[in-house]
Amino acid sequence: MRNIFVIAKNTLKLEVREKILYGIIIFGLLYIFFTLFLSDLVLKELPMVKSFGLTGIYFFNAIVALFLGTTSFFKDVDRKVVYFILSKPVSRAQFVLGKFFGLCMVLLFASVILSVAYIGLILYEHGGFDTLGLLAIAMQFLEMALFLAFAIFVSTFSSSLLSIVYTSGVFFLGHVVSTILDAAKQIGLGGMRFVLVEILYYVFPNLEKFDARDLAIHAVAMPFTSFALAVAYAAVYIILLLSAAIWIFDKKEI
């Protein structure tokens, strides 16, 4: 446990020194700032302002997660820094978990900065604190944590560039699998084609479960069961992905 913490802390320390992280955060902040002007175009309607703001945070956090998840773990292994770490009393499982939690902390760091800007924007424009918006951002964070776990899993057997391709693919499919399944049911798709759609649905994570933006935009509270199910779904998926990553990394010749 201690080694997981040491590796996580070190990962956080290193990644927050990366200029590219600040580049992404600065663009995210600029986007939120521009939302001030966009809100004039939509007559300062609160749902539209919230929609712009939350979508911006989601988009820039996704870039941070993609960048961190596909490079950090891979670089440590590819550049052989891992030799120093694994020749010490550190198991490969501890290394994988340490990297994951460290990257989650970096993501949290970026999320907090963007969230503060967003909350400030809503306060400035409408004088109210957007609690539901914060909940939507927390749900987005869960999705990004799952995204990171997937990127680390892919990094255990492929290059950084391929990880970007695979992770982006899963990100896209993860947002459409539930729509595809619903559509297949509606049109009465049957036989092997429906089975295939079902397989797709169960193999790829259903990232729509974490989308609480629409609810937050229209000031509708998320039902507790939906929230609890999403948390459990993310936890199970992350545990499965990290277990697979540990299993593969344990067998990898480094």
Next chain:
Amino acid sequence: MVEFSHLTKAYKKRVAVDDFTLSVDVPIFGFLGQNGAGKTTIMKIIVGLLAPTSGTITIDGSLATHPIFKKKIGYMPETPYFYERMTGMEFLRFCDELFEGGGNAQAHYEDLLKKVGIYGARDYEIRTYSKGMRQRLGFAQALVNDPEYLFLDEPLDGLDPIGRREMKEVMLDLKKEGRRIFLNTHILYDVEEICDEVGIIHQGKLLYSGSVKEFCAGKPLEERFVEVVEAHEAQKA
């Protein structure tokens, strides 16, 4: 004592270490061989970075795979790579914290950096270090847990003559302190100067092990090394 028993490491089409059996009980032992001879593979198996295909390594009677063993060793990889944005001091602290009870006082890291001669650069980011400074930092991190056994892969590579002299003196000091050192090298002069015994490795096989003096039998080490390797090649042919 370190004992290798029928150690073999095979990849799909290549045997990197071939039925390697050896007992070592001297303060400084050098693995000598050409590039690709299998020295690095053996060292990576010892420190747990690679799993052998078959065979075992025991250290003081316990299997090297036992977790307690890693607390007793220090390892310096060949051409070490670091976290470039860390300072030398931060890197030592990080390495130390990976040991239970690690996280020593600042003075411990300062002493190590002084010992390897890069104390002046302790607060510089590693990306600004020269190759020689990186070698020295790699050496320092191997000492951070006060190890009984040191496994150094080409530790003198990339150092200038003064640096080589200094590092050899550090190794001889460590020998006086009672530590056991294993080093991989292809630089024959260093072996002659500091090793008590050597193991000649060629294509994953151990061709000789014993004292340098006996091995040389009055001839220059380089000449004997070439003779032994060529004789092995001729025998194979």
